[in-house]
Amino acid sequence: MANEHGTDNELSREGRSTTEVELCKIHDPYLAFRFADYRYYAIGNLISVLGRAMLAVAISWEVFQRTRSAMALGWVGLAQALPIILFAIPAGQVADQFSRKRVLMITQLLSVLGSIGLAFISRNHAPVEWIFVLLFLTASAQTFNWAARNSLMPNLVPASAFSNAVTWSSNALQIGCVAGPAIGGFLVAWFGFSWVYGFDAFCGLLFFLLLLPISAKPQVIRSAGIGLGELFSGIRFVWKTKIILATITLDLFAVMLGGATALLPVFASDILHCGPIGLGWLRAAPSIGAVGTGLMLAHLPPMKHAGKALFWAVIGFGAATVVFGISKSFWLSMSMLFLTGAFDNVSVMVRLTLVQLLTPDFMKKPGAL
Numbered sequence: 001m002a003n004e005h006g007t008d009n010e011l012s013r014e015g016r017s018t019t020e021v022e023l024c025k026i027h028d029p030y031l032a033f034r035f036a037d038y039r040y041y042a043i044g045n046l047i048s049v050l051g052r053a054m055l056a057v058a059i060s061w062e063v064f065q066r067t068r069s070a071m072a073l074g075w076v077g078l079a080q081a082l083p084i085i086l087f088a089i090p091a092g093q094v095a096d097q098f099s100r101k102r103v104l105m106i107t108q109l110l111s112v113l114g115s116i117g118l119a120f121i122s123r124n125h126a127p128v129e130w131i132f133v134l135l136f137l138t139a140s141a142q143t144f145n146w147a148a149r150n151s152l153m154p155n156l157v158p159a160s161a162f163s164n165a166v167t168w169s170s171n172a173l174q175i176g177c178v179a180g181p182a183i184g185g186f187l188v189a190w191f192g193f194s195w196v197y198g199f200d201a202f203c204g205l206l207f208f209l210l211l212l213p214i215s216a217k218p219q220v221i222r223s224a225g226i227g228l229g230e231l232f233s234g235i236r237f238v239w240k241t242k243i244i245l246a247t248i249t250l251d252l253f254a255v256m257l258g259g260a261t262a263l264l265p266v267f268a269s270d271i272l273h274c275g276p277i278g279l280g281w282l283r284a285a286p287s288i289g290a291v292g293t294g295l296m297l298a299h300l301p302p303m304k305h306a307g308k309a310l311f312w313a314v315i316g317f318g319a320a321t322v323v324f325g326i327s328k329s330f331w332l333s334m335s336m337l338f339l340t341g342a343f344d345n346v347s348v349m350v351r352l353t354l355v356q357l358l359t360p361d362f363m364k365k366p367g368a369l
Helices: 006-011 017-024 036-067 070-097 100-123 129-155 159-190 193-211 228-240 242-258 261-271 275-299 306-326 330-358
Strands: none
Touching: 036 070, 036 100, 036 129, 036 159, 036 193, 036 261, 036 275, 070 100, 070 129, 070 261, 100 129, 100 193, 129 159, 159 193, 159 275, 228 242, 242 306, 242 330, 261 275, 275 330, 306 330
């Protein structure tokens, strides 16, 4: 689909090369937004992330209020995590073998239908088990959605603007993770669960509509799937590269055994007594900490002792989680969750840097974020 918006025609597939070169020679912090395709994508992506973050607050609060069971919150987490485990690899292959824009639009519509279904269940007080079923189906669609979303980026901007596009997309994700839960908590308190689910469906539909005018550059379609040897080559590489294996393992166990966000509705309801609005702020606190740490690290010189930084970040994450677990003060709990996000972002930065530096170029998938 070709752009028909004045100067945006210069960025079409037929005549964009000269304009791309001229734009990319200039240091411009808003370079990616000079391209119409990316503008449509970035705005829709931010709206979509905000909607999903609001939905996450509403889902956890409604399930706990209806069941009063921490185990039910565990089922919520399982319903959302299991599709990622099952479909992460197939989703990547689908993004490689089919039109990423088309995959993104189809899965976006499926997510919209899932949110409408959640609104129907909530308004009619249907059995809570149906929430788990819809969460599993929606998370399955979202797994393919995110694979296509990440892989579509290189088709929206030229290579020289790709880093700028990734930076702004990462900022949009962090903004959504900060603002979404807080707004979601207010909406739950003022309007109720079904309205939040409906609002998420509206956000998803807006993203779908903003995808329509995008005319991304042609992608290279794989004619065949990935062989088993290639599929497991990454696992073998991580196993043999002990530095990467150690950092991933350390971070994995710290987050898996120390993560407190799944049980936040229990703390908000029975311990801190802060209601859905407080729950929204509690869910936003780790993202606020992560954003603050990211800005600080961006202005500091590169780490000279990444291993020690990772070790102390994991220790700090665990200590903050312990204090959060025994806290009965809302502001102390907020502070500890802020620190968990800050420490976790340090470990993420170290791990991603090591992976990028130690992984051979031929094993890095083009277009992966």
